[in-house]
Amino acid sequence: MRKLARLSSGAAVALALGAGAANAAGIFHAGWSGCRSADPGARIDGCTVVINNLQREPLHNKISAYFNRAEAYQSRGDYDRAIDDLTKALAFDPKSATLLSARAGAYKAKGDFDHAVADCDAALAGKEKPVAAYLGRGIVSYEKKDFDRAIADFDAALKLEPKNVSVLLARAVVYRQKGDADKAQADYDAAVEADKRDASALLARAAVYQARGESDRAIADFTAAAAREPKSAAPLNDRGLVYHAKGDLDHAIADFDAAIKLDPRLASAYLNRANALRGKHEPDRAKADYEAALRLKPDYPAAKAGLEAVQKYLDAKAAPAPNRSP
Numbered sequence: 001m002r003k004l005a006r007l008s009s010g011a012a013v014a015l016a017l018g019a020g021a022a023n024a025a026g027i028f029h030a031g032w033s034g035c036r037s038a039d040p041g042a043r044i045d046g047c048t049v050v051i052n053n054l055q056r057e058p059l060h061n062k063i064s065a066y067f068n069r070a071e072a073y074q075s076r077g078d079y080d081r082a083i084d085d086l087t088k089a090l091a092f093d094p095k096s097a098t099l100l101s102a103r104a105g106a107y108k109a110k111g112d113f114d115h116a117v118a119d120c121d122a123a124l125a126g127k128e129k130p131v132a133a134y135l136g137r138g139i140v141s142y143e144k145k146d147f148d149r150a151i152a153d154f155d156a157a158l159k160l161e162p163k164n165v166s167v168l169l170a171r172a173v174v175y176r177q178k179g180d181a182d183k184a185q186a187d188y189d190a191a192v193e194a195d196k197r198d199a200s201a202l203l204a205r206a207a208v209y210q211a212r213g214e215s216d217r218a219i220a221d222f223t224a225a226a227a228r229e230p231k232s233a234a235p236l237n238d239r240g241l242v243y244h245a246k247g248d249l250d251h252a253i254a255d256f257d258a259a260i261k262l263d264p265r266l267a268s269a270y271l272n273r274a275n276a277l278r279g280k281h282e283p284d285r286a287k288a289d290y291e292a293a294l295r296l297k298p299d300y301p302a303a304k305a306g307l308e309a310v311q312k313y314l315d316a317k318a319a320p321a322p323n324r325s326p
Contacts, residue, residue, distance in 0.1 A: 035065055040072040047072070063089045067102065079110035097123040101132035113140045131157045135167055142174055150174050163194035169204050176208070184208070192221075199225040203235060210242055218242045233263035237272060244276050252276045267297040274306055283310050283317075 031053070034046020047069035054062050070085035086103040093099060104119035117140050123133035138153030154171040157164060172187035188208060191201035206221030222239035229235065240255030256273035259266060274289035290307035293300055 035068050040075045043072040044069055059092060063092050063096075063099070067099065070102065070106070074106050074109060077109075079106050082106040083110070095122075095126055097126055097128040097130045097133065101130045101136060104133065104136045108136055108140060113143065116140055129156075129160060131161050131164055131167065134160075135164075135170060138167075138170060138174075142170070142177075147174050147178050163190075165191045165194050165198055165201050168194065169201060172204070197228060199228040199232065199235065202228065203238070206235075206238065210238075210245075215242050215246050231262060233259040233266050233269060236262070237266065237269045240269075240272055240276070244272070244279070249276050249279050253280075265296055267293045267300060267303070270296070271300070271303050271306065274303070274310075278306070278310065283314055286310050287314065 031046050031049030034042045035050050037043045037046060047065045050057065050061070050065040051069070054065065057065065066085045066089035070082040070089070073079075073085065074082040083103060083106045086099055086106060090096060090099050090103065100119045100123035104116045104123065107113075107116035107119060117137055120133040120137035120140075123130055124137075134153045134157035138150040138157070141147070141150035141153065151171060151174055154167050154174070157167045158171070161167065168187045168191035172184045172191070175181075175184035175187060185208075188201065188205040192205055195201070202221045202225035206218045206225065209215075209218035209221060219239055219242050222235045222242065226232070226235035226239070236255045237259040240252045240259065243249075243252035243255060253273055253276045256269050256276065259269040260273070263269070270289045270293035274286040274293065277283075277286040277289065287307065287310045290303050290310060293303040294307065297303070
């Protein structure tokens, strides 16, 4: 089943909370500098310095320190610590819809749907109706296969923010699950138009085109996504797969080359290039790529199978021809 968008956007919530850190009056300047860092490790270390001296901070900064550290923990998959920090932040502001939505996101990521829904309900009980809470509750309903309830929450979110890309994409996935291709397509199209800088909607729509066998449309969307995110290997890797499916191995290999240049640790790009090289009857190069994929991702079934097949072919090719009687 296709995954929906993240329950809450750390960046969006940070806009609501993180500004307070800038008002920290220089009390623990080094700590706050790290606490606002984009690097999760630096953020955890910096926020910990602030939290260890929290009595000297104003209320808003106390909340920001716990929130920022929680977001860093969540980005590392440490959901229990994220939940603990958000719970401590909520002790200062128990009815904060922003904090409740963020904690719901951590619960959802952990797979604790009941607590996630409870926090979303609490966030939506007040006057403020955060889009993240509607989105989160809708995603949980989707996971439970209650598609109509999910759509109802996504509809409510879109009344507040009609051009929210995450919600549009989430609703599109649910419509696809319900078999309503027209409504799903409309949501994908709306998401692409909603933000001309964001590549996520183009990638999602391209994947749909790819699944439907509409190769040219998929290639066009992957190309546009690559233009929006020129430092991302994903659109090129995905476009290469479409070219491969079309039988255009040269363009496919060129895309995999470019993806690997951007991200030399992208194991799937090595796998995909190996498969394309096999199609061009270049087993030695294919073998090297399968081996590279396995160095990056040792437990990679597709790469293991590909390497075994290539090695078997090379062994057979190298074996001496059997003696035949005249």
